[in-house]
Amino acid sequence: MNSLVQVPSVLLVDDNLDDNYIHTRRIQDMRLVETGDDIFVKTNGLDAIRFLENYDANRRELGEKFPPRLVLLDINMPVMDGFEFLSRFSDLARTGRYDCVNVAILTSSDHRGDKERASRFGCVKAYLIKPPDIDELRALLEGLA
Amino acid sequence: MDREGREAVMPNSARAEPEPIGLIAAMHWQHWLILAGALAATFLAWRFSAQQEEEKARVRFERRTGDIIHLVRERMRRYEDALQAGAAFIDTMGGQVDLPTWRRYATSIGIIRKYPGINGLGVIHFVPADSLESYLGEQRVFRPDFDIHPTRKADAYWPISYIVPVAGNREAVGLDIAHERNRLEAAQRARDTGTAQSTGPIVLAQDKQGAPGFLFFFPFYDPQREPQTVDERRAALRGLIYAPFAVRKLMEGALARERRLVSFSIRDGDELIYDENLEEARDYDANPLFVTREPLEFYGRQWHFEFRASQSFRRESVSLQPKIILIGGIVIDALLFALLAQVSRSSRRASRQAARLQRAQADLSRANDELSQFNYRTSHDLIAPLKTIRGFADLALRDLARGGAASTADLLRRIDQQAARLDQIVRDLLNLCQVDHLQEAAEPVDLDALLRGVDESLRDLKQERGAAFRWSVTLRQPLFAQTARVRQILENLVSNGLKYADDAKPERWVEVRAIEGARGGARIEVEDNGIGIPEDARGRIFDMFFRVGNSPQFGSGLGTYLVKKHVDAMGGSIDYVSTPRGTVFFVDLPRQTKARSAS
Numbered sequence: 001m002n003s004l005v006q007v008p009s010v011l012l013v014d015d016n017l018d019d020n021y022i023h024t025r026r027i028q029d030m031r032l033v034e035t036g037d038d039i040f041v042k043t044n045g046l047d048a049i050r051f052l053e054n055y056d057a058n059r060r061e062l063g064e065k066f067p068p069r070l071v072l073l074d075i076n077m078p079v080m081d082g083f084e085f086l087s088r089f090s091d092l093a094r095t096g097r098y099d100c101v102n103v104a105i106l107t108s109s110d111h112r113g114d115k116e117r118a119s120r121f122g123c124v125k126a127y128l129i130k131p132p133d134i135d136e137l138r139a140l141l142e143g144l145a
Numbered sequence: 146m147d148r149e150g151r152e153a154v155m156p157n158s159a160r161a162e163p164e165p166i167g168l169i170a171a172m173h174w175q176h177w178l179i180l181a182g183a184l185a186a187t188f189l190a191w192r193f194s195a196q197q198e199e200e201k202a203r204v205r206f207e208r209r210t211g212d213i214i215h216l217v218r219e220r221m222r223r224y225e226d227a228l229q230a231g232a233a234f235i236d237t238m239g240g241q242v243d244l245p246t247w248r249r250y251a252t253s254i255g256i257i258r259k260y261p262g263i264n265g266l267g268v269i270h271f272v273p274a275d276s277l278e279s280y281l282g283e284q285r286v287f288r289p290d291f292d293i294h295p296t297r298k299a300d301a302y303w304p305i306s307y308i309v310p311v312a313g314n315r316e317a318v319g320l321d322i323a324h325e326r327n328r329l330e331a332a333q334r335a336r337d338t339g340t341a342q343s344t345g346p347i348v349l350a351q352d353k354q355g356a357p358g359f360l361f362f363f364p365f366y367d368p369q370r371e372p373q374t375v376d377e378r379r380a381a382l383r384g385l386i387y388a389p390f391a392v393r394k395l396m397e398g399a400l401a402r403e404r405r406l407v408s409f410s411i412r413d414g415d416e417l418i419y420d421e422n423l424e425e426a427r428d429y430d431a432n433p434l435f436v437t438r439e440p441l442e443f444y445g446r447q448w449h450f451e452f453r454a455s456q457s458f459r460r461e462s463v464s465l466q467p468k469i470i471l472i473g474g475i476v477i478d479a480l481l482f483a484l485l486a487q488v489s490r491s492s493r494r495a496s497r498q499a500a501r502l503q504r505a506q507a508d509l510s511r512a513n514d515e516l517s518q519f520n521y522r523t524s525h526d527l528i529a530p531l532k533t534i535r536g537f538a539d540l541a542l543r544d545l546a547r548g549g550a551a552s553t554a555d556l557l558r559r560i561d562q563q564a565a566r567l568d569q570i571v572r573d574l575l576n577l578c579q580v581d582h583l584q585e586a587a588e589p590v591d592l593d594a595l596l597r598g599v600d601e602s603l604r605d606l607k608q609e610r611g612a613a614f615r616w617s618v619t620l621r622q623p624l625f626a627q628t629a630r631v632r633q634i635l636e637n638l639v640s641n642g643l644k645y646a647d648d649a650k651p652e653r654w655v656e657v658r659a660i661e662g663a664r665g666g667a668r669i670e671v672e673d674n675g676i677g678i679p680e681d682a683r684g685r686i687f688d689m690f691f692r693v694g695n696s697p698q699f700g701s702g703l704g705t706y707l708v709k710k711h712v713d714a715m716g717g718s719i720d721y722v723s724t725p726r727g728t729v730f731f732v733d734l735p736r737q738t739k740a741r742s743a744s
Contacts (some may be wrong), residue, residue, distance in 0.1 A: 016529075018559060022536035029543060108529050111521075130529075131536045 005141045006031060009038040013048040013085065014074035014106070019130060023072065030134060032088075032141055038065060045080030049088045055097055056134070067101050070141065071075045075107040075114055082107070093123060104128055104140055106141040176485040183702055189472025195467040202454075202462035206435040207279045209407040209451040214402060214441055220262065220399040221361075221444070224388060225341040227260060228363035231386035235268070240368040240383055242268065242308050245288045251309035262398030263388050263665070264349070267308035269322060269332070269362070273301045279303075281353040302333055317349075317389065320514055328360060334445050335362035336382045337375045343444035346418045349389050357418040358391040361444065364628050392419045408459035412449045428455035434462060462478055515689070522690050526701060530563040537563070557612060570701040576633055580710040583630060589623035590631050592659050599635050612646040612653035612673075614639060619660055626734060630711040635669070637704040638730050642673035644700065645693065645728075650674060665736040666717075674727035687719070708732075 010033055014020050020041050028036055042048040048071070051058070058066040071089075075082035080104065092098055104126040105118050115127050126140050221250055234250050235242050242250070251266045260266075272280045277293075284291040284306060293304045304321040308314040322328040331344035339365045349358040366381035392411065396419055408421035410430065423429060434454040441448040454462075596616045600607075607614055624631065635657065637664040642655035653671045662668035676691060678686060685691050687709040690702035712719045717734040 018533045018534070018563065021559070022533065022540060025540050041513070108525065108532060130532050131539070 007069040009068040011040045011068040011071045015043045015077040037056045044077045049085055067098055069100055071103045072106045073103050075109055078099030106132055180482055183478045187478055191467050191471040194470045198464045206454055216399050217457045225319045228341055228386040232363050232365040235365050236368050246274055246310050262395035265308045265314045267387050268306045269303050269380045269387050270306050289320055293319050295324050298446050332362055332385055335364045335385055336378055339378055341444050343446050346413050346416045356391050356393055361388045392697045406455055407452050408455055409450050409452045413446055422453050428457050434459055528569040534560050534563045573703040575699045577707055585627045585629055587626050590626050590628050592618045595632055599639055606643045606681040610643045610646045612643050614655045616657035619682055634708050634711050637708045638671040641704055645675040647676045662733050667734050670729055672729040677728055678723040
């Protein structure tokens with residue numbers, strides 16, 4: 001099942017380890033990225049934002065794989081939730097270095113308020129309910145390519 | 146049993162006795178205003194009625210006093226008439242009348258019978274000094290021993306010639322009234338005016354008691370002349386018709402004392418001539434309702450009456466009406482007060498009830514919100530493992546499509562774990578539903594056996610977390626409680642201890658100790674050496690869906706909530722102390738001898 005679209009890397013932010021396992025496998029199966037190493041996994045918003053903030057070092061170490069082109073973001077997480085991450089990330093995006101980064105919310109919450117709130121952030125391109133439909137993900141990435 | 150049962154079915158709000166509302170405190174200020182108005186109206190009505198009654202009494206008193214003066218005056222007019230008739234009789238007789246004729250005259254007009262109060266009817270002759278001898282001669286025709294007394298030398302004499310009846314008046318016969326100023330002055334007044342005149346108060350010559358009296362004079366003149374002026378009268382005077390009065394007898398004659406309701410005294414100038422106002426009198430009122438003074442022109446004298454209302458008058462004047470109005474008004478006011486107080490109290494009660502209802506509604510609304518939240522959280526928590534299972538199953542199917550892989554077994558194990566989680570959540574939910582409906586009777590709980598069962602059921606978790614579970618029971622008598630509740634309490638606390646075991650510690654353990662508690666109850670301590678509960682979680686750990694770290698991996702978030710509900714249902718209490726070195730939960734259960742049911 002080869003994908004026509006491929007991105008250099010994806011950031012997965014979710015505290016649910018089982019879900020992370022599944023999503024990682026999916027992304028690999030779809031060949032959205034080249035290898036499993038191209039998927040960065042963080043279990044809360046704070047870890048993710050720290051990873052993104054560390055631009056220069058990551059750029060040096062990861063080359064063109066950083067920053068990740070797509071962030072798959074859960075909403076309900078300990079330490080820092082998805083919304084807090086989004087507002088911190090919006091600040092970061094103003095530097096211009098993260099123009100290429102898009103966010104897809106990936107959550108089991110179909111709370112309408114959450115969806116509305118998320119859509120107010122310009123970087124959020126999709127709101128996916130777990131488990132994500134393969135075609136949905138693909139369409140999303142094709143749009144980003 | 147009875148008490149317990151009643152308590153169990155009574156809603157909380159009904160059990161709280163409403164604190165009593167003070168009668169006074171409940172009154173609104175408008176109510177006080179109404180009451181004050183009503184009291185004022187009562188007082189005014191009472192005053193008005195009392196004034197009316199007093200006015201009526203005053204009118205009655207004045208009528209009485211008027212009647213008395215009128216009667217006295219009428220009586221005197223009759224005496225005046227009698228005296229004038231005497232003068233007219235002598236006139237008719239040609240200016241001369243002898244003793245037998247006068248006696249017959251006086252007797253025939255019925256002096257004693259018809260004129261009570263009069264002592265007698267007499268004739269005084271005016272005797273100039275030069276006529277004295279002839280006068281005495283005339284008198285001594287019928288009365289040889291007649292003489293004028295007191296003996297003195299004067300220009301003229303005014304001797305009392307006749308008096309009828311003689312009995313009782315003997316002293317007066319022959320008395321020259323000119324010997325004394327008071328009598329002479331009145332006699333001269335009568336002579337000069339040609340009218341009836343009275344002396345000032347005197348002691349009657351015939352009165353041994355010295356009681357006050359007066360003489361009443363009417364002049365008669367020479368029948369040949371009709372004198373018009375004072376000088377003519379002085380020249381023509383022949384004598385006076387006279388009557389002596391004792392004031393007391395006059396008044397007794399004029400007025401019946403009984404039922405008069407008013408007593409009086411009379412003064413002529415400074416001299417008290419009649420007095421009924423005596424303290425020893427039967428009807429005397431020391432503090433009379435009314436006292437008045439009335440002057441009376443009395444034949445040349447000025448009399449002063451002083452009237453006093455008597456006790457009988459007071460009795461007759463006392464009307465119940467003002468009192469009835471006052472008492473009735475006060476009774477009505479009191480009823481009004483009671484009514485207003487009742488109304489106030491009812492309205493306070495109603496508003497308090499309304500406030501209570503409002504609170505109840507707020508409680509309900511909050512409960513509804515909580516329920517809604519509960520539904521949301523629960524469905525989310527139920528769906529999450531299902532989604533994960535589906536995700537794993539999908540991956541496993543893909544593996545199988547590619548001919549199977551080593552990861553397939555791993556996926557199936559993960560599916561099983563998720564199913565177990567789901568199982569636990571559903572089990573917790575079921576337990577939660579039952580907390581309020583557990584009807585099971587209390588019984589002696591075999592804690593040792595129960596803990597062994599808990600150990601058995603948590604075997605997998607123990608293995609997974611690499612933690613040990615041990616327990617000790619040192620109760621003098623078995624715990625008396627509902628076994629199902631105790632089991633759930635222990636299962637949840639112990640499994641929590643295992644879940645939060647600290648991987649950094651080489652030995653991980655959970656220990657349960659059942660020991661004697663306060664007042665014959667039991668204390669169950671559940672201790673672990675796990676990661677501890679963060680201090681900021683204090684106060685929330687028994688909340689529904691509270692999870693340290695809020696990770697669904699750690700369970701439904703209903704465990705401690707469930708524990709708290711069971712403990713409360715048994716009338717016990719739960720608390721804990723926690724440090725990063727570990728946590729101890731203390732469950733205190735009261736000594737129970739009877740079933741305690743929450744429903």
